[in-house]
Amino acid sequence: MGMIDTVGAFCPHGLVERQDRETGPLVGLSFGLKDLFDLAGTPTGAGNPDWLATHPVPDMSAPLAETLLAAGARLVGKTQTDEMAWSLNGENAHYGTPRNVAAPGRIPGGSSSGSAAATAAGLVDFAIGTDTGGSVRLPASYCGLYGLRPSHGRIPLLGAVPLAPSYDTAGWFARDPEMLARVGRVLLGETPPQPRPRRLLIAGDLFERAGRAVTEALHGALEGLRARFATVETITLVGEAAEDWRNAFRLIQSSEAWAAHGAWVTRVQPRFGPGVRERFEAARQLDADAVAAAVSLRRIVAADLRARLGADTILALPSAPGIAPRLATPEADLDEFRARALELLCPAGHAGLPQISLPLGQLDGCPLGLSLIAGPGRDETLLDLARETAG
16 A cells, blocks of 8 residues: 555655665665656656646656665655745645644745655655755754755755755755664765764854754753763854855855746746745846855855864754744744744855754754754764764
8 A cells, every 4th residue: 555645745746656676775665755856757846836837757867866766765755845945934835835743733844845744754764855055954853853964965966956056965854863874875875984073063153043942942962962072162153244144145045046947937937936936036136246245255154164174073053043933924924034044054055064953952842953064075974973862
């Protein structure tokens, strides 16, 4: 009997079950695939009915999907996404909102909404998402999941609908760290053991920006983490530049999104829902000098973060500025929350660094994630730390 979607996580046009092999490291595991990735013979909808109607059914699968299938995993369907992956909420104006079983009555987060909701509900063992500005990390926090945004470029994104290629990554969700690491060994490849990091930096300013309630909810997890490092230091990571870092991300993301999709938007005039509509309209009118200044700032930020972390240091910060907002929260309030979230989420994106969200906090009965960022290529270190903190 096939999977029964109890939370609205899967796309009607993507209800396809496929298993290519009965041997391999992922045999016995089921997964969902975000509807940005091509699957031969199945439409790619990118969360928008006009995209679905104007693009041919692919005749080749994304390499990521083929890798998982070759490892013996069983695909049970393609999962819902916000339109063009350009939202952090998970509320799709055309296809609805997947249900967040970890926080009933609240949004699942996006844009990897279906993948997070399906994993949290136990419909799959793991699920694939994408993360440009936080679309794995934020849903992981909202839904009480482990979620990894890998180092930029570590996992190929061929056969995936882009949003902002210099930030886009493919990530994944699991309910426990062993499963997250098991999938990681397939997607990241077998690599030599990485040296244990000895230094922990705590982004004190970002905890302050997230607020007292979030800081207190994550205090116990942070204290447990401290004991695992030889050196612990609380630092000011962003300081007074938080809005500048966030705005630089917004400008570069918008510029790249328009470069990727502007011609299609102009030709098709697609029906976009609230938020996505306004973001594409703003992207159409970007000032080139402002974008260039944002790119220059990003280079400085990236160089600084990479130098601070190197191969021996981990950075701790909140995954989100709070628990998942309630369903039907006014758009203006969601925009304000999104801006606060991006201040926490954009540093790793600017520097192309791996970041993991660990479901180690709770606030008002809802899950809240603690994030760890490592130096470039240190994805496996984060997976190892996730298993340690759960032990």
